[in-house]
């Protein structure tokens with residue numbers, strides 16, 4: 302049995318086959334797994350511009366870390382430093398304890414045991430699917446029979462059987478993406494780097510492929526460092542999320558922790574809390590609230606440092622999906638919002654988050670509808686407060702412009718920050 306096959310045979314390593322699909326220690330990093338990648342205070346300048354301002358993180362064997370952040374925050378730069386495509390000008394990068402990059406030296410990319418899947422797949426257009434996948438094995442001077450066996454196994458694993466003689470331009474985007482993954486896993490790298498691997502696919506394929514990749518990597522026990530700008534892709538894949546902003550780490554924690562308590566206003570907005578209302582902090586029984594134009598909203602302080610004092614200016618961030626009518630609240634005893642119910646990570650995050658805050662009452666917010674659109678299963682509106690601050694809302698029933706709506710926001714979904 303080959304190494305790849307041995308890894309995916311659940312009975313070989315796992316008493317129950319579905320254990321092989323379990324996330325890395327249920328979404329929390331396991332300090333028991335050996336350290337694979339150790340990035341220490343890494344800095345990178347392009348001319349005078351500092352793209353990375355001292356980034357430190359660790360990745361353990363078998364772990365999937367997704368790097369998430371807005372365009373230009375330094376995600377690809379970080380990946381390129383790990384791949385060996387660029388050199389840091391400060392700090393160091395260690396792989397399995399061996400220094401592979403620092404300002405004073407670099408191990409060349411092909412000697413790192415790291416493979417990368419690029420956004421545009423970077424397949425050789427003149428080579429067949431078989432030869433594309435076999436390329437890395439030929440470089441390793443493996444004998445022909447062993448190469449054939451390994452490539453056939455990878456074709457099987459990635460559901461590419463029958464396509465081995467085609468050239469990449471004769472494949473769909475999804476098939477090309479699978480060839481790129483097959484080519485990357487066939488040499489059994491110590492670490493797999495993925496740079497926006499799904500961004501060229503349409504929405505349906507993206508949803509399918511992110512789940513397929515997560516299942517495949519976990520079954521094979523492959524360690525993955527994955528860059529994306531799509532939070533849903535990161536949630537679907539990651540054991541831990543690394544949220545970056547302006548060349549630095551904003552938050553590094555499990556997807557649940559990041560979703561539940563984004564560490565900054567920017568992280569909140571990146572993770573779907575697109576609505577923003579300013580106000581003044583007040584104390585309420587059991588916690589802290591923000592007095593906004595739309596109403597008094599008890600919530601959770603998610604920023605850094607001590608909780609703000611009453612009278613300080615603050616900002617509320619919330620997801621449109623989390624607002625409920627009285628009737629919806631009554632119908633849902635757990636008060637878990639609709640986005641969470643369609644997203645297991647979010648559902649777990651909120652059911653866990655609900656208990657410590659259940660004594661804090663939900664806030665009530667009043668808006669006037671400006672414009673409403675039908676979205677199939679629900680209606681979305683642009684609405685404003687009396688003072689004209691705008692927010693996006695979701696509704697189970699139709700709304701009309703000019704209509705006043707009063708909605709409640711559970712305290713655990715009201716994310717509070719200093720202004």
Ligand SMILES: Nc1ncnc2c1ncn2[C@@H]1O[C@H](COP(=O)(O)OP(=O)(O)OP(=O)(O)O)[C@@H](O)[C@H]1O
Nearest residue numbers: 347350352370371372373374375376377378379530
């Ligand atoms: N070769 C380069 N020369 C000069 N500036 C660069 C170079 N490569 C990247 N940058 C700048 O460094 C910053 C970080 O770039 P990087 O590509 O790492 O961002 P990113 O988070 O991956 O963005 P995106 O999601 O748009 O790909 C950006 O401001 C970018 O313009």
